[in-house]
Amino acid sequence: MPILHHLHQLKNCAKHRSIVSTKQLHGHLIKLGLIKFIHLTNTLLSVYEKCNLLEVALQQFDEMPQETMLLPDDFVFASLVKACGSLGTIKQGKQVHGNFLVSPFFDDDVVKSSLVDMYGKCGLPKRRKEESSELFSRVPVKDLFAWTALISGLVQSGDAVDAFGLFVEMRRKGISIIDPLVLSSIVGASANLAMLELGKQDVTQRCCSWTSIIVGAAQHGQAEEAFYLYDKMVLNGIKPNEVTFVGLIYACSHVGLVNRGRQLFKSMVEDYGIHPSLQHYTCLLDLLGRSGYLEEAEAIINSMPFKPDEPTWEALLSACKLCGNAKMAIRFADHLLSLKPEEPSTYILLSNVYASSGLWEHASKARRMLETLEVRKEPGYSYVYFDKESQTFYAGESSHPMKDRIFGLLNELDVEMRRRGYVPDTSWILHNTEHQEKERQLVWHSERLAVAYGLLNSVPGTVIRIVKNLRVCGDCHAVLKLISDIARREIVVRDAKRSPF
16 A cells, blocks of 8 residues: 555656655655665656656666666656657666666567667767667657657758658658657758758759658648748749649648738749649638638639639538538539539538528538438547557547546536636537537537546656547637646647647
8 A cells, every 4th residue: 555655646746747745755765665666666767757857867767776677667768768868868878778678678669769769869970870770670660759759860960861861751651740840850951951952962853852841841730830941942042843832822721821822822923933723723712711701712713724623612612611601602512512413521511501600491401411312421539549559439429438537527627728718619519409508519529538538547748649530620629729738738639631739
């Protein structure tokens, strides 16, 4: 019991980042002779790392009793390696690395990725660069962190060519870039490449490299990063191509920069002589529609030199839902149904537009038409990753064994969010029910259940990663940001389009 009690106390210290309490408890454990118990020692090391007492954590590792020296677990090794990297102490890092290699956890991928990151942060002379690259090659399933670690290390050591080559390989393998750190590292590499004026890369190749990064930033909601890269690209004398402008206008669309999008569309033609394709028009129409300029969008459709395709009408129909414009939605839906008469998503969108406008009878009619197609709407679900496992939650799920704790936590968070001014946006519930029932349905959205489960089953400071098969609704987007602030946790959500934050 005393050990469990002290473990609980240490976890509270980590939760509240309490440096004084941690040191007091450490002294108490020494007096009681409990420091020899590896579970307490491991937890203590992790607490020091979470409290940013990195030097103390490493000192504690050095002073561990000999009989426990080979027993730190994978979480402790990852914490120690992270501490060495942050402090730039390569000597201690190698010591930790050596102990890791002879431990039962020698094959842990998370620790290997942390070691790659550590060697990168400590600088990469030839020998260390080889060690880091060898570690990277030993990771069988390379996650985003492993790629980021090696790319960042190469950039920091001035090896822009290898860094950029690794980035290209990463893109070729189809790995999604959701971390701004990767993008900022590649910006550094790109800048170095521009200064070196590598003769092996002609202007077209460099344009494609810059463009791939700009499009990657735009696809993941990093609009400012995309614009910064574009400005830097132009300053380096590299001429943008048609794909560059697709990415830039797409970025404008998802942050509502209407004037910037219009200017880019105009600049593409007047400054660079690029003739807009249907894809450019679709991005511009999506921008105008999302921002409420539906009449302007319709005028452009009537004057553009292309026949609108399915994505164009789908973008405008979705915009009608955002703006609650049922009249225009009917016109756009007619065009879309003429191209795809049996497409269920069109009826779902049209039904949602009617519902958001309060036209419940029309919404029911659209749903009945959908039923004649014998196609059911895909249910929304989210899954949360941690500890190399995942848990899946469906919207409205009430059968989970932890449901009482999950809803208890969500209710506690709801009280605090309302205290901070949160008001549920029930317009996202597209059913004709009472206001209170709509609020209840919002709480049952799958991403909220997944986040609550993640908070209940992970240690403080852990990043909570959620993937949802559909779009995150506007209310959940606001709620997850509030929960992130209240719980002091980073929450990364990947939905059907991109990572909102």
